[in-house]
Ligand SMILES: Nc1ncnc2c1ncn2[C@@H]1O[C@H](COP(=O)(O)OP(=O)(O)OP(=O)(O)O)[C@@H](O)[C@H]1O
């Protein structure tokens with residue numbers, strides 16, 4: 001099913017709370033699609049520096065929001081066979097905003113004057129919802145070009161994941177409710193009571209502000225608001241189109257979550273919101289799931305999909321060595337430390353497992369729930385990403401079976 005989504009969708013949006021792995025999973029998905037032969041693009045937001053570097057977007061594209069192709073030489077170097085083409089880009093909110101202004105301002109002069117306004121730059125990033133809105137706007141622009149088979153959108157780390165979904169609406173709200181714009185509208189209505197009152201109120205307010213902040217600032221700000229008012233209709237249309245794009249059958253939303261209660265509760269809440277908003281919900285990815293393998297008498301951490309003890313396990317054991325003077329000697333200490341470590345890994349794996357059972361029980365419908373393993377190192381190069389892509393294409397790792405646990409998935 002997942003392989004099919006990566007093969008057939010045109011847009012995939014990965015949402016989730018901060019730090020759960022949205023950027024990593026997005027890059028691995030787009031890479032997975034490229035490995036499977038498609039022309040894919042990942043739109044990242046603030047990727048970790050080393051990942052950006054591995055994708056070739058660290059230097060070349062910084063400050064610009066255009067897609068760059070990860071060239072074949074990098075794949076060859078990493079020993080990754082890729083039948084398709086893989087593009088990556090970093091979102092740049094200001095450039096996206098500039099282009100929207102160019103497109104929707106009533107005239108070229110108005111667009112230029114707006115962009116030259118000293119308050120414009122601040123406003124384009126500080127407006128509530130503006131960054132999220134820019135992300136979906138850029139997605140819309142790139143889908144319109146028809147240049148990619150699949151675009152995977154990473155989303156910004158929001159304190160509350162639903163902010164993203166409501167971004168167009170929120171931004172429209174802010175643009176629409178500009179007190180000064182409101183003044184203008186009513187002030188121009190000569191005859192009305194409100195008009196008279198506001199003409200007086202507006203003028204005295206501006207006078208009062210002028211005394212505090214200086215006439216120039218007031219002029220700049222009111223000019224800015226006037227010009228923004230001119231953009232409103234265009235932006236609204238654009239927001240509607242973007243929403244339509246996100247709802248289209250070839251778009252899919254995945255919720256990325258950690259196997260922890262707080263993250264899962266947020267994921268469940270967001271699934272509900274997505275369904276209420278009639279967005280196409282494809283399922284959950286539980287990322288960084290700790291696993292274990294039964295090995296002889298003990299348990300071994302499942303690390304990088306091999307059954308070797310992890311470096312961490314050995315490190316922990318070695319840290320115990322100074323206290324080895326006990327009767328049993330070094331080997332006894334190491335064995336004890338390893339057993340303690342494995343008990344810890346087992347407990348962590350079992351807890352994660354219970355959390356995934358909880359997610360399954362509480363999720364609406366019977367959605368897809370995939371597991372992505374906690375790997376030993378940060379995922380920052382094409383090899384690590386490609387490994388995660390393979391796991392993604394297979395629908396994630398199989399659930400661990402816990403002989404001592406009554407839970408099963
Ligand atoms: N399955 C995994 N195993 C181990 N490390 C992982 C895994 N997935 C992601 N990471 C690491 O976790 C860190 C955070 O991941 P990532 O940047 O993708 O999260 P994010 O959700 O995009 O964060 P933010 O909300 O800040 O944008 C990165 O260093 C990444 O390499």
Ligand SMILES: [Mg+2]
Nearest residue numbers: 022023045046
């Ligand atoms: Mg991120």
